[in-house]
Amino acid sequence: MNDISRKNFLQIVKTFLAATGLAALAAPIVAFFYPSNLEETPSEPVNAGPVADLPLNESKIIKFGRYPAIIINTPDGIKAYSSVCTHFACLVKWHKESGEIICPCHDAAFSPKDGSVLSGPAPEGLTVFNVEIRDGNIFIGGAS
Numbered sequence: 001m002n003d004i005s006r007k008n009f010l011q012i013v014k015t016f017l018a019a020t021g022l023a024a025l026a027a028p029i030v031a032f033f034y035p036s037n038l039e040e041t042p043s044e045p046v047n048a049g050p051v052a053d054l055p056l057n058e059s060k061i062i063k064f065g066r067y068p069a070i071i072i073n074t075p076d077g078i079k080a081y082s083s084v085c086t087h088f089a090c091l092v093k094w095h096k097e098s099g100e101i102i103c104p105c106h107d108a109a110f111s112p113k114d115g116s117v118l119s120g121p122a123p124e125g126l127t128v129f130n131v132e133i134r135d136g137n138i139f140i141g142g143a144s
């Protein structure tokens with residue numbers, strides 16, 4: 001049987017830790033110079049699922065290009081917005097009790113009717129995405 005000496009074992013552990021540390025440092029640099037190929041906003045409409053799965057006053061978050069989108073079934077129809085808050089880019093959430101889209105970071109509130117700012121520090125409203133219903137499915141398009 002081939003025994004590893006304590007010195008060799010420590011050398012292996014040291015090499016492993018150095019390699020993982022370098023990889024952890026290099027990953028964000030590589031990601032900066034070679035970003036993923038996700039489009040900022042998809043050029044083709046994205047299927048967000050059946051209308052029947054989104055009851056009135058409910059919401060869902062979908063992956064929409066590089067960032068998520070929030071879809072809300074409001075009394076005025078189905079609306080879709082970027083989930084990225086215009087203040088410091090936290091992800092907003094639907095708060096059905098108050099009927100507002102809320103940013104949990106600094107309490108900005110947005111209107112579910114048009115994404116406009118209702119209160120808080122957000123400098124502008126949420127980006128509005130086009131909504132189209134086709135064959136009972138919700139399709140989210142580019143910014144309108």
Ligand code: FES
Pocket residue numbers: 085086087088089090103104105106107108120121122
């Ligand atoms: S990041 Fe949304 S209110 Fe500050």
